[in-house]
Amino acid sequence: MGNLVSSIATSSLKRRNSILREPLFSVVNDHLIEYPTPTNISYFWGFGSLAGICLVIQIATGVFLAMHYTPHVDLAFLSVEHIMRDVSGGWLLRYMHANGASMFFIVVYFHLFRALYYGSYGSPRELTWSLGVALLLLMIITAFIGYVLPWGQMSFWGATVITSLASAIPVVGQDIVTWLWGGFSVDNATLNRFFSLHFLLPFIIAGASLAHIAALHQYGSNNPLGCQSTVDKIAFYPYVYAKDLVGWLIFGLFFSTFLFYAPDLLGHPDNYIPANPMSTPAHIVPEWYFLPVYAILxxxxxxxxxxxxxxxxxxxxxxxxxxxxxxxxxxxxxxxxxxxxxxxxxxxxxxxxxxxxxxxxxxxxxxxxxxxxxxxxxxxxxxxxxxxxxxxxxxxxxx
Structure with missing residues (x-):
């Protein structure tokens, strides 16, 4: 009986090792299952995985929204209303995408300020930090471009104000603005360009995120003590996964509250008015996650x-x-x-x-x-x- 049990265990181990020799399974095992993690990391280290979940939500909902959106100045606003009113489940897709952007920034800002507090940017994680800052910049650009697509009053005038900032650059500034607009004003060419970029950039963010994770796993995660933890580590699964799961559930409740009870709370009411180049809003403001940088500007x-x-x-x-x-x-x-x-x-x-x-x-x-x-x-x-x-x-x- 003992020999039989030993034979079964040996056979199971060989099967597992043969599976792990496959490149894809090996990568998943090394980076998501047996990845060595400091034993003392807290729940604040879960915002990285939450950011990945937010990115997946944004890409998935964005792809389905693009199937019904029309990037034309005469039809863009109406196509968004068509999604909200006529497409089955369209209101949910639109609200998930719009509020998902806010959730994405909330998670990333928490992730950023946690890294600032615990000094996660220090050596040898300089590349990890730099890639994270590049990801934040890409997120801001992508979110700004996406804000233009509904073609409401704030969309149009936000695009006009922000893109015209490039005109301040000496010598080539006005040429850059003309290139961004695709003409001499924010018009149909601008909307088409922004739609194309908004569809492309999330996939670039996904690729940069993988590079960010690879750089992080090269030297390991930081920890609340801020010291190099090379000995006292545990496997990511199931220990850290279970801790992250608590954060995912809390985030799901938080996101759902906005999604089902206050979907327009974080947006601007003027963006439910079709874009009108002849009527300037009394007060042009961007989305809330741009406000600190906008205040500095x-x-x-x-x-x-x-x-x-x-x-x-x-x-x-x-x-x-x-x-x-x-x-x-x-x-x-x-x-x-x-x-x-x-x-x-x-x-x-x-x-x-x-x-x-x-x-x-x-x-x-x-x-x-x-x-x-x-x-x-x-x-x-x-x-x-x-x-x-x-x-x-x-x-x-x-x-």
Whole structure:
């Protein structure tokens, strides 16, 4: 009997090993099942997998919506209404896609600020961080282009305002704007170009996401302690999977609440008015997830200065691994850094609020001060604390 059990076990093991030798199964096993994960990671590490779920939702709903959408200035708005009213389940697809973009940004912003708090951008994960920032930039571009497609009032005027910023670039600015528009104004050529790009970019984001995951798995995940964990690790499945599953269920409830009870809460009511080039809205505002960057843009009175400020935002994020080189990663062990970090979070929320206010006193001044602190944090505070805080800790321990 013992020999029979041993023979069955050996046969099962050989079968498993032969399956894992197949390239596809081997990749899945190495990166999703037996991937070594630090034992002490918390629920905050689940936002990466949630971002992947959001991307799948956006691609799937986007493909089905594209089957019924008509990228023409005379028909785009009507085709969206046709999807909502006449297509079976169309209202669900449209609301899932529109609110899914907001959910995607909520998850990614949590993922970003978690990485900032625990120092996940530090060596040897510079490439992982840089790819993550590139993904955020691609998401912003894709979401902006998608916001134009319903061809409502905010869609049209948002496209007009944002694309015209390129005209501030010396020498070639106006040529870039003409190329973006496909003519001398935002019109049918613009809508066609934006639709094509909006369909293509999510697949580029998916490819970049795979590169981001590959770079992450090259050196392993960070952990709440911020130290290199090379010994105390467990398999991703079932331990970390079960922890992520809790986050997926909470996210599903949160998403469903918006989807079924407040599907228009995060949108702008003016976008239910067909685009009218002859009627400018009283107050042009982008979607909520653009508001902090939009507030920084508006804080600079010069158009070129505003464009450079936006570029500087992403330059600061890209350069963060080299700006902040503290040997102590996690803010849990850096009390000064932790307090200033929460000032940064409050500053970003303040910028989001300023972005939806009219351009008038005192909002302009508040936006300028908040923008100044944002850049001061990345360009002055982060490098300075990386140099001073470890010495302060040593000095304190000696005393």
């Amino acid at each position: 508006r804080s600079i009175p010069n158009k070129l200065g505003g464009v450079l400020a936006i570029a500087l935002v992403f330059a600061c994020l890209f350069a963060l691994p080299w700006l902040g080189s503290s040997p102590i990663r996690s803010s849990s062990f850096r009390p000064i850094s932790r307090r200033i970090y929460w000032f940064l979070v409050a500053d970003c929320l303040l910028l989001g609020w300023i972005g939806c206010q009219p351009v008038e006193p005192p909002y302009v001044l508040i936006g300028q001060l908040a923008s100044l602190f944002f850049f001061f944090y990345f360009l002055i505070i982060v490098p300075f604390l990386a140099y001073w805080e470890p010495k302060a800790a040593v000095s304190f321990s000696k005393n």
